[in-house]
Amino acid sequence: MTGLLIAAGLALIVGVGIMLGARLPLRHAAPVATALLLGLAGYAWQGSPGLADKPVAANDSRVKFDEALAKKRSEIGERLTGATKWLVVSDALARKGNTAGAANVLLSGLKEYPDDANIWVGLGNALVAHGNGTLTPAADYAFAQALHFQPDGVSPNYFYGLALAESGQFDRARDVWLKLAARLPEDFELRExxxxxxxxxNALIERRDAMAQGGPSQGDAPQAGAPQSGNAGP
Structure with missing residues (x-):
């Protein structure tokens, strides 16, 4: 009831304001009052003015920044160049949950360094994070550009394979990583x-194919999701 009384009081104030502000004669008060009463009726019908206040906690849906991913990107690909500043700013925004800002910063960086593979890799990772782990067409394009400038680069191939694996494209991820592993020295920890x-x-692909054919999957196949990035550098 209190909410309805407050609404009625506000309606009265608004009505008087309209009459005085527009300098309407009293004969026009009826249409104004009718419109306000219809609004009050709708509020009384659809609203719940008698309900008690209920605090609502804010929903923190920000994407958690992957520190290990950023560290590995630095270890296997980046070198201190003029483009590094853009990656640093992008990471700072991503840590705050601003994935769109993180991606936009790198787009600005590409205007200055359009052929920098590290920025393209960073953009691909930022777009995947913005898509909650989905390899969107924009992210796929970013990785493709990184591979265009560094076809045999460790960072572009590693992170493209990771994005493919995390998005469920296991066959393509395996192909990318197999080719990369074949080019790395045997004593590289990243190769292992x-x-x-x-x-x-391979286990995930075998399980997927078995389920698609309606047959039982092997009991000893590991119960695991997509491969995760490690912290080891070359």
Whole structure:
């Protein structure tokens, strides 16, 4: 009832304001009052003025920044160049949950360094994060540009494979990582990580294909999701 009384009081104030502000004669008061009464009727019908106040907690839907991913990007690909500043700013925005801002900063960086593969990789990662782990066409294009400028680069191939794996494209991820692992020295720790991830992808692909054919999957297949990025550098 209190809410309805407050609404009625506000309607009265608004009505008087309209009459005085527009300098309407009293004969026009009826249409104004009718419109306000219709509004009050709608509020009384659709609203719930008698309900008690209920505080609502804010929904924090920000994407958590992956520190390990940023560290690995620095270890296997980046070198201190003029383009580094754009990646630093982008990471700072991503840490605050502003994934759109993180991607937009890198787009600005590409205007200054359009052929920098590291910025393209960073943009691909930022767009994947903005899409909650989905390899969108824009993210796929960013990785494709990184591979265009560094076809055999470790960082573009590694992170493209990771994005493919996390989005469920296991076959393509396996192909990318197998080719990358074949080019790395045997004593590289990253190569060992890639081999482990490829083995996991093979198990996931086998399980997926078995389920698609309606047959039982092997009992010893690992219960795991997409491969995760490690912290080891080359």
């Amino acid at each position: 990580e890639l081999i482990r991830n490829v083995a996991l992808l």
